[in-house]
Amino acid sequence: MTSQSPSLPLTLIPEAELVASARVGDLRAFEELVRRYAPRILRLAIRVVGNEADAEDVLQEAFLKAYAKLEQFQGHSSFYTWIVRIAVNEALMRLRRRHGEREVSLDQEIDTGEDLLPREVEDWHPDPEQQFARQEMHDLLSRTIASLALPYRLVFQLRDVEGLSTEETAEALGLSIPAVKSRLLRARLQLREKLNRFFRREANPA
Template identity: 45%
Template structure:
């Protein structure tokens, strides 16, 4: 007979935390740490600000855990908090640093290799190249916010249509339309550049060759 402690469901862990077992919170959020950070980084553009946003999102989720309703996934609720925190921080920064709006965005070269992994136009080996990853990162950053949000949730975090709609408080039809437009924008931006990168150099025909 197995005497090990039964594995608790996510709902049971949440109930235990609300009841006072706060030490379980890290166990609850551990599976979502990467997703929260990626979403924060996609908005903040640099690692330090993304880490601050992620940390604040986890803190706010903990403080408001008793208000979480089980009719949505905890991960969906957590991502919603992260997006709101990122948007609020960007608004605060824009007020404080209006004079910096014309400066080029900080490009630290960090991007998830998983971006666009379902696109047939981009071979998987190409995505591993730093030059290609940088192009993808910049292209995603240029998407209007409403399209970037849907693209990241659906194609990067792999939330389903219903979860994405819940996270962004929009209709399912809006999710589908925005995702289609985001993909079209990225294709238009990236395909010509990727073709240029992957085009073999012209051979110089020398008289003695």
């Protein structure tokens, strides 16, 4: 280990040090990056390609590419943002191979401004997370986000789930900043509308 923190357990070593160690051939450091981020990358890939088998391939390809290109990683962004970008590209490539270029366009505008106007606005349970068991909640949120059209799903996933900034999301998807913002708002409003029937005060937990 070439880390400057030799006494620290791997799990506590900052990302930048792990990357530096991995670059000079420390496999344990790279494995720690895998441990740290692979669960998120797998979830992201599932949300894009829609099934676990393809998502596992996306995950594997993304980390292998990152490993092979570690030398080129400039450190302008975090390793995490970088691997997210690689994984999104891999996932989109796979979708395009399956469905064709046109169907997987991120430029498509699906609905009009009218859809922005909320239909059902009701009071929700003060803490919706208390309403459902953990697994139930996970399944409910996964099903709901899966029902969004790809351009909205992807922007929401990167911004609100993976925590990328607007600028990072725009760069990862090749979109303008206003496009990211307008898609994010539409995605949030659509999800809110879909979750309303589960989280409203009078709702009986499924």
